[in-house]
Amino acid sequence: MELEKLSPSESLDMMANGNHMSDLSPEKITLEDGYEGPGAEEAECEEFIPHKTTTKKQTQFTDFEGKTSFGMSVFNLSNAIMGSGILGLAYAMSNTGIVLFIILLVFIAILSAYSIHLLLKSAGVVGIRAYEQLGYRAFGPPGKVLAAIIITMHNIGAMSSYLFIVKYELPLVIMSFLGKTEFKGEWFLNGNYLIILVSILVILPLALMKQLGYLGYTSGFSLTCMVFFLISVIYKKYSIPCPLPFSNITSQNWTTNSSHHFDPHNEDTCQGKLFTINSQTAYTIPILAFAFVCHPEVLPIYTELRSATKKRMQNVANISIMAMFIMYLLTAVFGYLTFYGNVEAELLHTYSKVNPLDKLILCVRLAVLVAVTLTVPVVLFPIRRAVQQLLFPGKEFHWVRHIIIAICLLFVVNLLVIFVPNIRDIFGVIGATSAPSLIFILPGIFYIRIVPTEREPLNSRSKIQAACFATVGFIFMIMSLSFIIVDWVNGGGNSAGGH
Known part of the structure; x- marks a missing residue:
């Protein structure tokens, strides 16, 4: 043939x-x-499937491969990295201290870039740009199922966390526009109804796009919204006094859905710490890991990248990770130095307790809502691909199947957001399980299994590094889950902020 x-x-x-x-x-x-x-x-x-230099280049893997520009690919991958995790970073810094947080952030960013390198290297060996098929080549059907399940679990968790932001921030935005300070049972201020409306009117139409590359425009706009968020956080550091005037701290019933006690006389009110260890420190590494996971989106974006090579895709990943590293670091530092020990697991909620009708914060809320809403369709693509790989392997694209899977996924995510009470639980548990699997464990073991021993023996430096990389992931997973379970048992799960 x-x-x-x-x-x-x-x-x-x-x-x-x-x-x-x-x-x-x-x-x-x-x-x-x-x-x-x-x-x-x-x-x-x-390239993966070279063509004769005298013939027209063949379309590879998908009908729309190679049509997405470098810039749009950077926007999509950056948008996949950036999300609701950015709102929890100031809280993470308050539980680690500035220096320890920066060390951990650098550590996670470097490891994320290295794991993408392992993924691209493995994909280059076998000519496959699907995470699930890498699992198949490494371990057969069980590997394919495992990869698909982990991707699905992580991205559903990510989509849920984004919709949590919509659930708790959109009512506050609407209330501010209407000049209300109390929730009196109006249906249009009910977060559960609002996420359903947003899912149907905004997310679903974007999720029905056939090509991920089309979302580069919405991803670019989403990133612009988050840059505005960052600028506002920096500005507020210099406009909010410390210590906070007690009279400015409101207690309306619509701001008390967090169990975090906002104390203006907290001993840490105006004192930044370099190193901190407490019961909530266990959540920091999972939150950071969760904030950098973009691996399910890497191979689909690679598939659609114009003039795709491993080096070109690695450059896309490096630029995206560096840009998000800078945004994460600045947001965490300035958010923490604004509220210190009073910062909550969801940063925007902390601002609302100072002045719920602040026009700038209202605009920031709106920008963040737009950003996380436009991120959901990007995150949904890999889940749909995983479901198709599991249930419909080798089937050609079909619009009915494409639409039904998207609707079912959004239905499941909406149920989770309605019935799971705390956003920190999403960050912690997903970050401690699927995040280390996608960043550390799977890229490492796939690389060891897929790269032939004729090229790199098991005792070669590259494979030893990959093995150590996967081992770090297992250790990280076990330690994080252990700390979180101990914290829950001791009642810490009900003592810290978040929605």
Whole structure:
């Protein structure tokens, strides 16, 4: 069978079924396990399925591959990284101290970039740009199922956390616009109703896009909103006095849905700490890990990247991670130095207790709401792909299936947001389980299993590093879950902020 006679969907089917296309000549196939023939190095470095230089380039893997620009890819990946996690970073800093927080943030950012390198290297060896299919190549069907389940679990958690922001911030925005200071049971101020409306009117239409690349425009706008949020946080550091005037701290019943006690006379009111260890420190690493996870989106974005190479995609990842690192660091530092020990798990809620009718904070709330709402469709794409890989492997694109999966996913996420009471539980549990799996464990073990021993023996430095990387993930998962469970048992789960 000649490569030129294969349709894009047939090529994808062959990959999905584990077909190595062994009947193709070395010049026409991507680098396979153990293949060291002529042109292997060039094939790996340049593209997954090389084409004859005298023929028109073939569409690879998907009908819309290679149409998304470098800039749009950066916007999409940055938007996948940035999300509701940014609202919990000042709280994380209050429970670690400034220096320890910066050390952990640098550590997680570097490891995230390295794990993407491992993913791209593994994908380059076997010519697959689907996380689930990497699992299939590494461990067979169990690996495929495991990867799909972890991606689904993490991204549903991420979507839930975004909608938590909508649930608790949108009513406050509407109340501010209407000049209200109390919630008297109006249906249009009920967060549960509002998330359903937002899901139907905004998220669902964007989630029905056939191509992830189209969301680059909304991702760019979403990032612009978060830059405005950052600028406002910096400005408020110099406009909110410390200690906070007691008369400015409101106690309306609509601001008391957090169990965090806002104390203007807290001993930490105006004192920043460099190092802090307490019962809530256990949540810091999961929150940071959660804030940097973008790995389920990496391979779909890679698939659609124009002139895709591993180096080009790694550059997309590095730029995205660096940009989000700067935003995270500045937000955490200035948010923490504004409220110190009084900062809550959701930063915007802290501002509302100082002045609920502040026009700037109202605009910031609106910007954050827009940003997280526009992020949900980007995060939904990998879940839908995982579901399709599990239930409909090798099937061609079908609009009915595409739409039904999106509707079902949004339905499940809405139920979670309505019935789960605390956003910190989402950050903590998801960050402690699926986040280390996606950042550390799966990229490490996939790399060890997929890269052939003929090229890199098990005792090679690269594979030893990958093994250590996966081990760090297991240790991180066990420690984080242990700390969180101990905190719950001791009653700490009800003592700290969040929604």
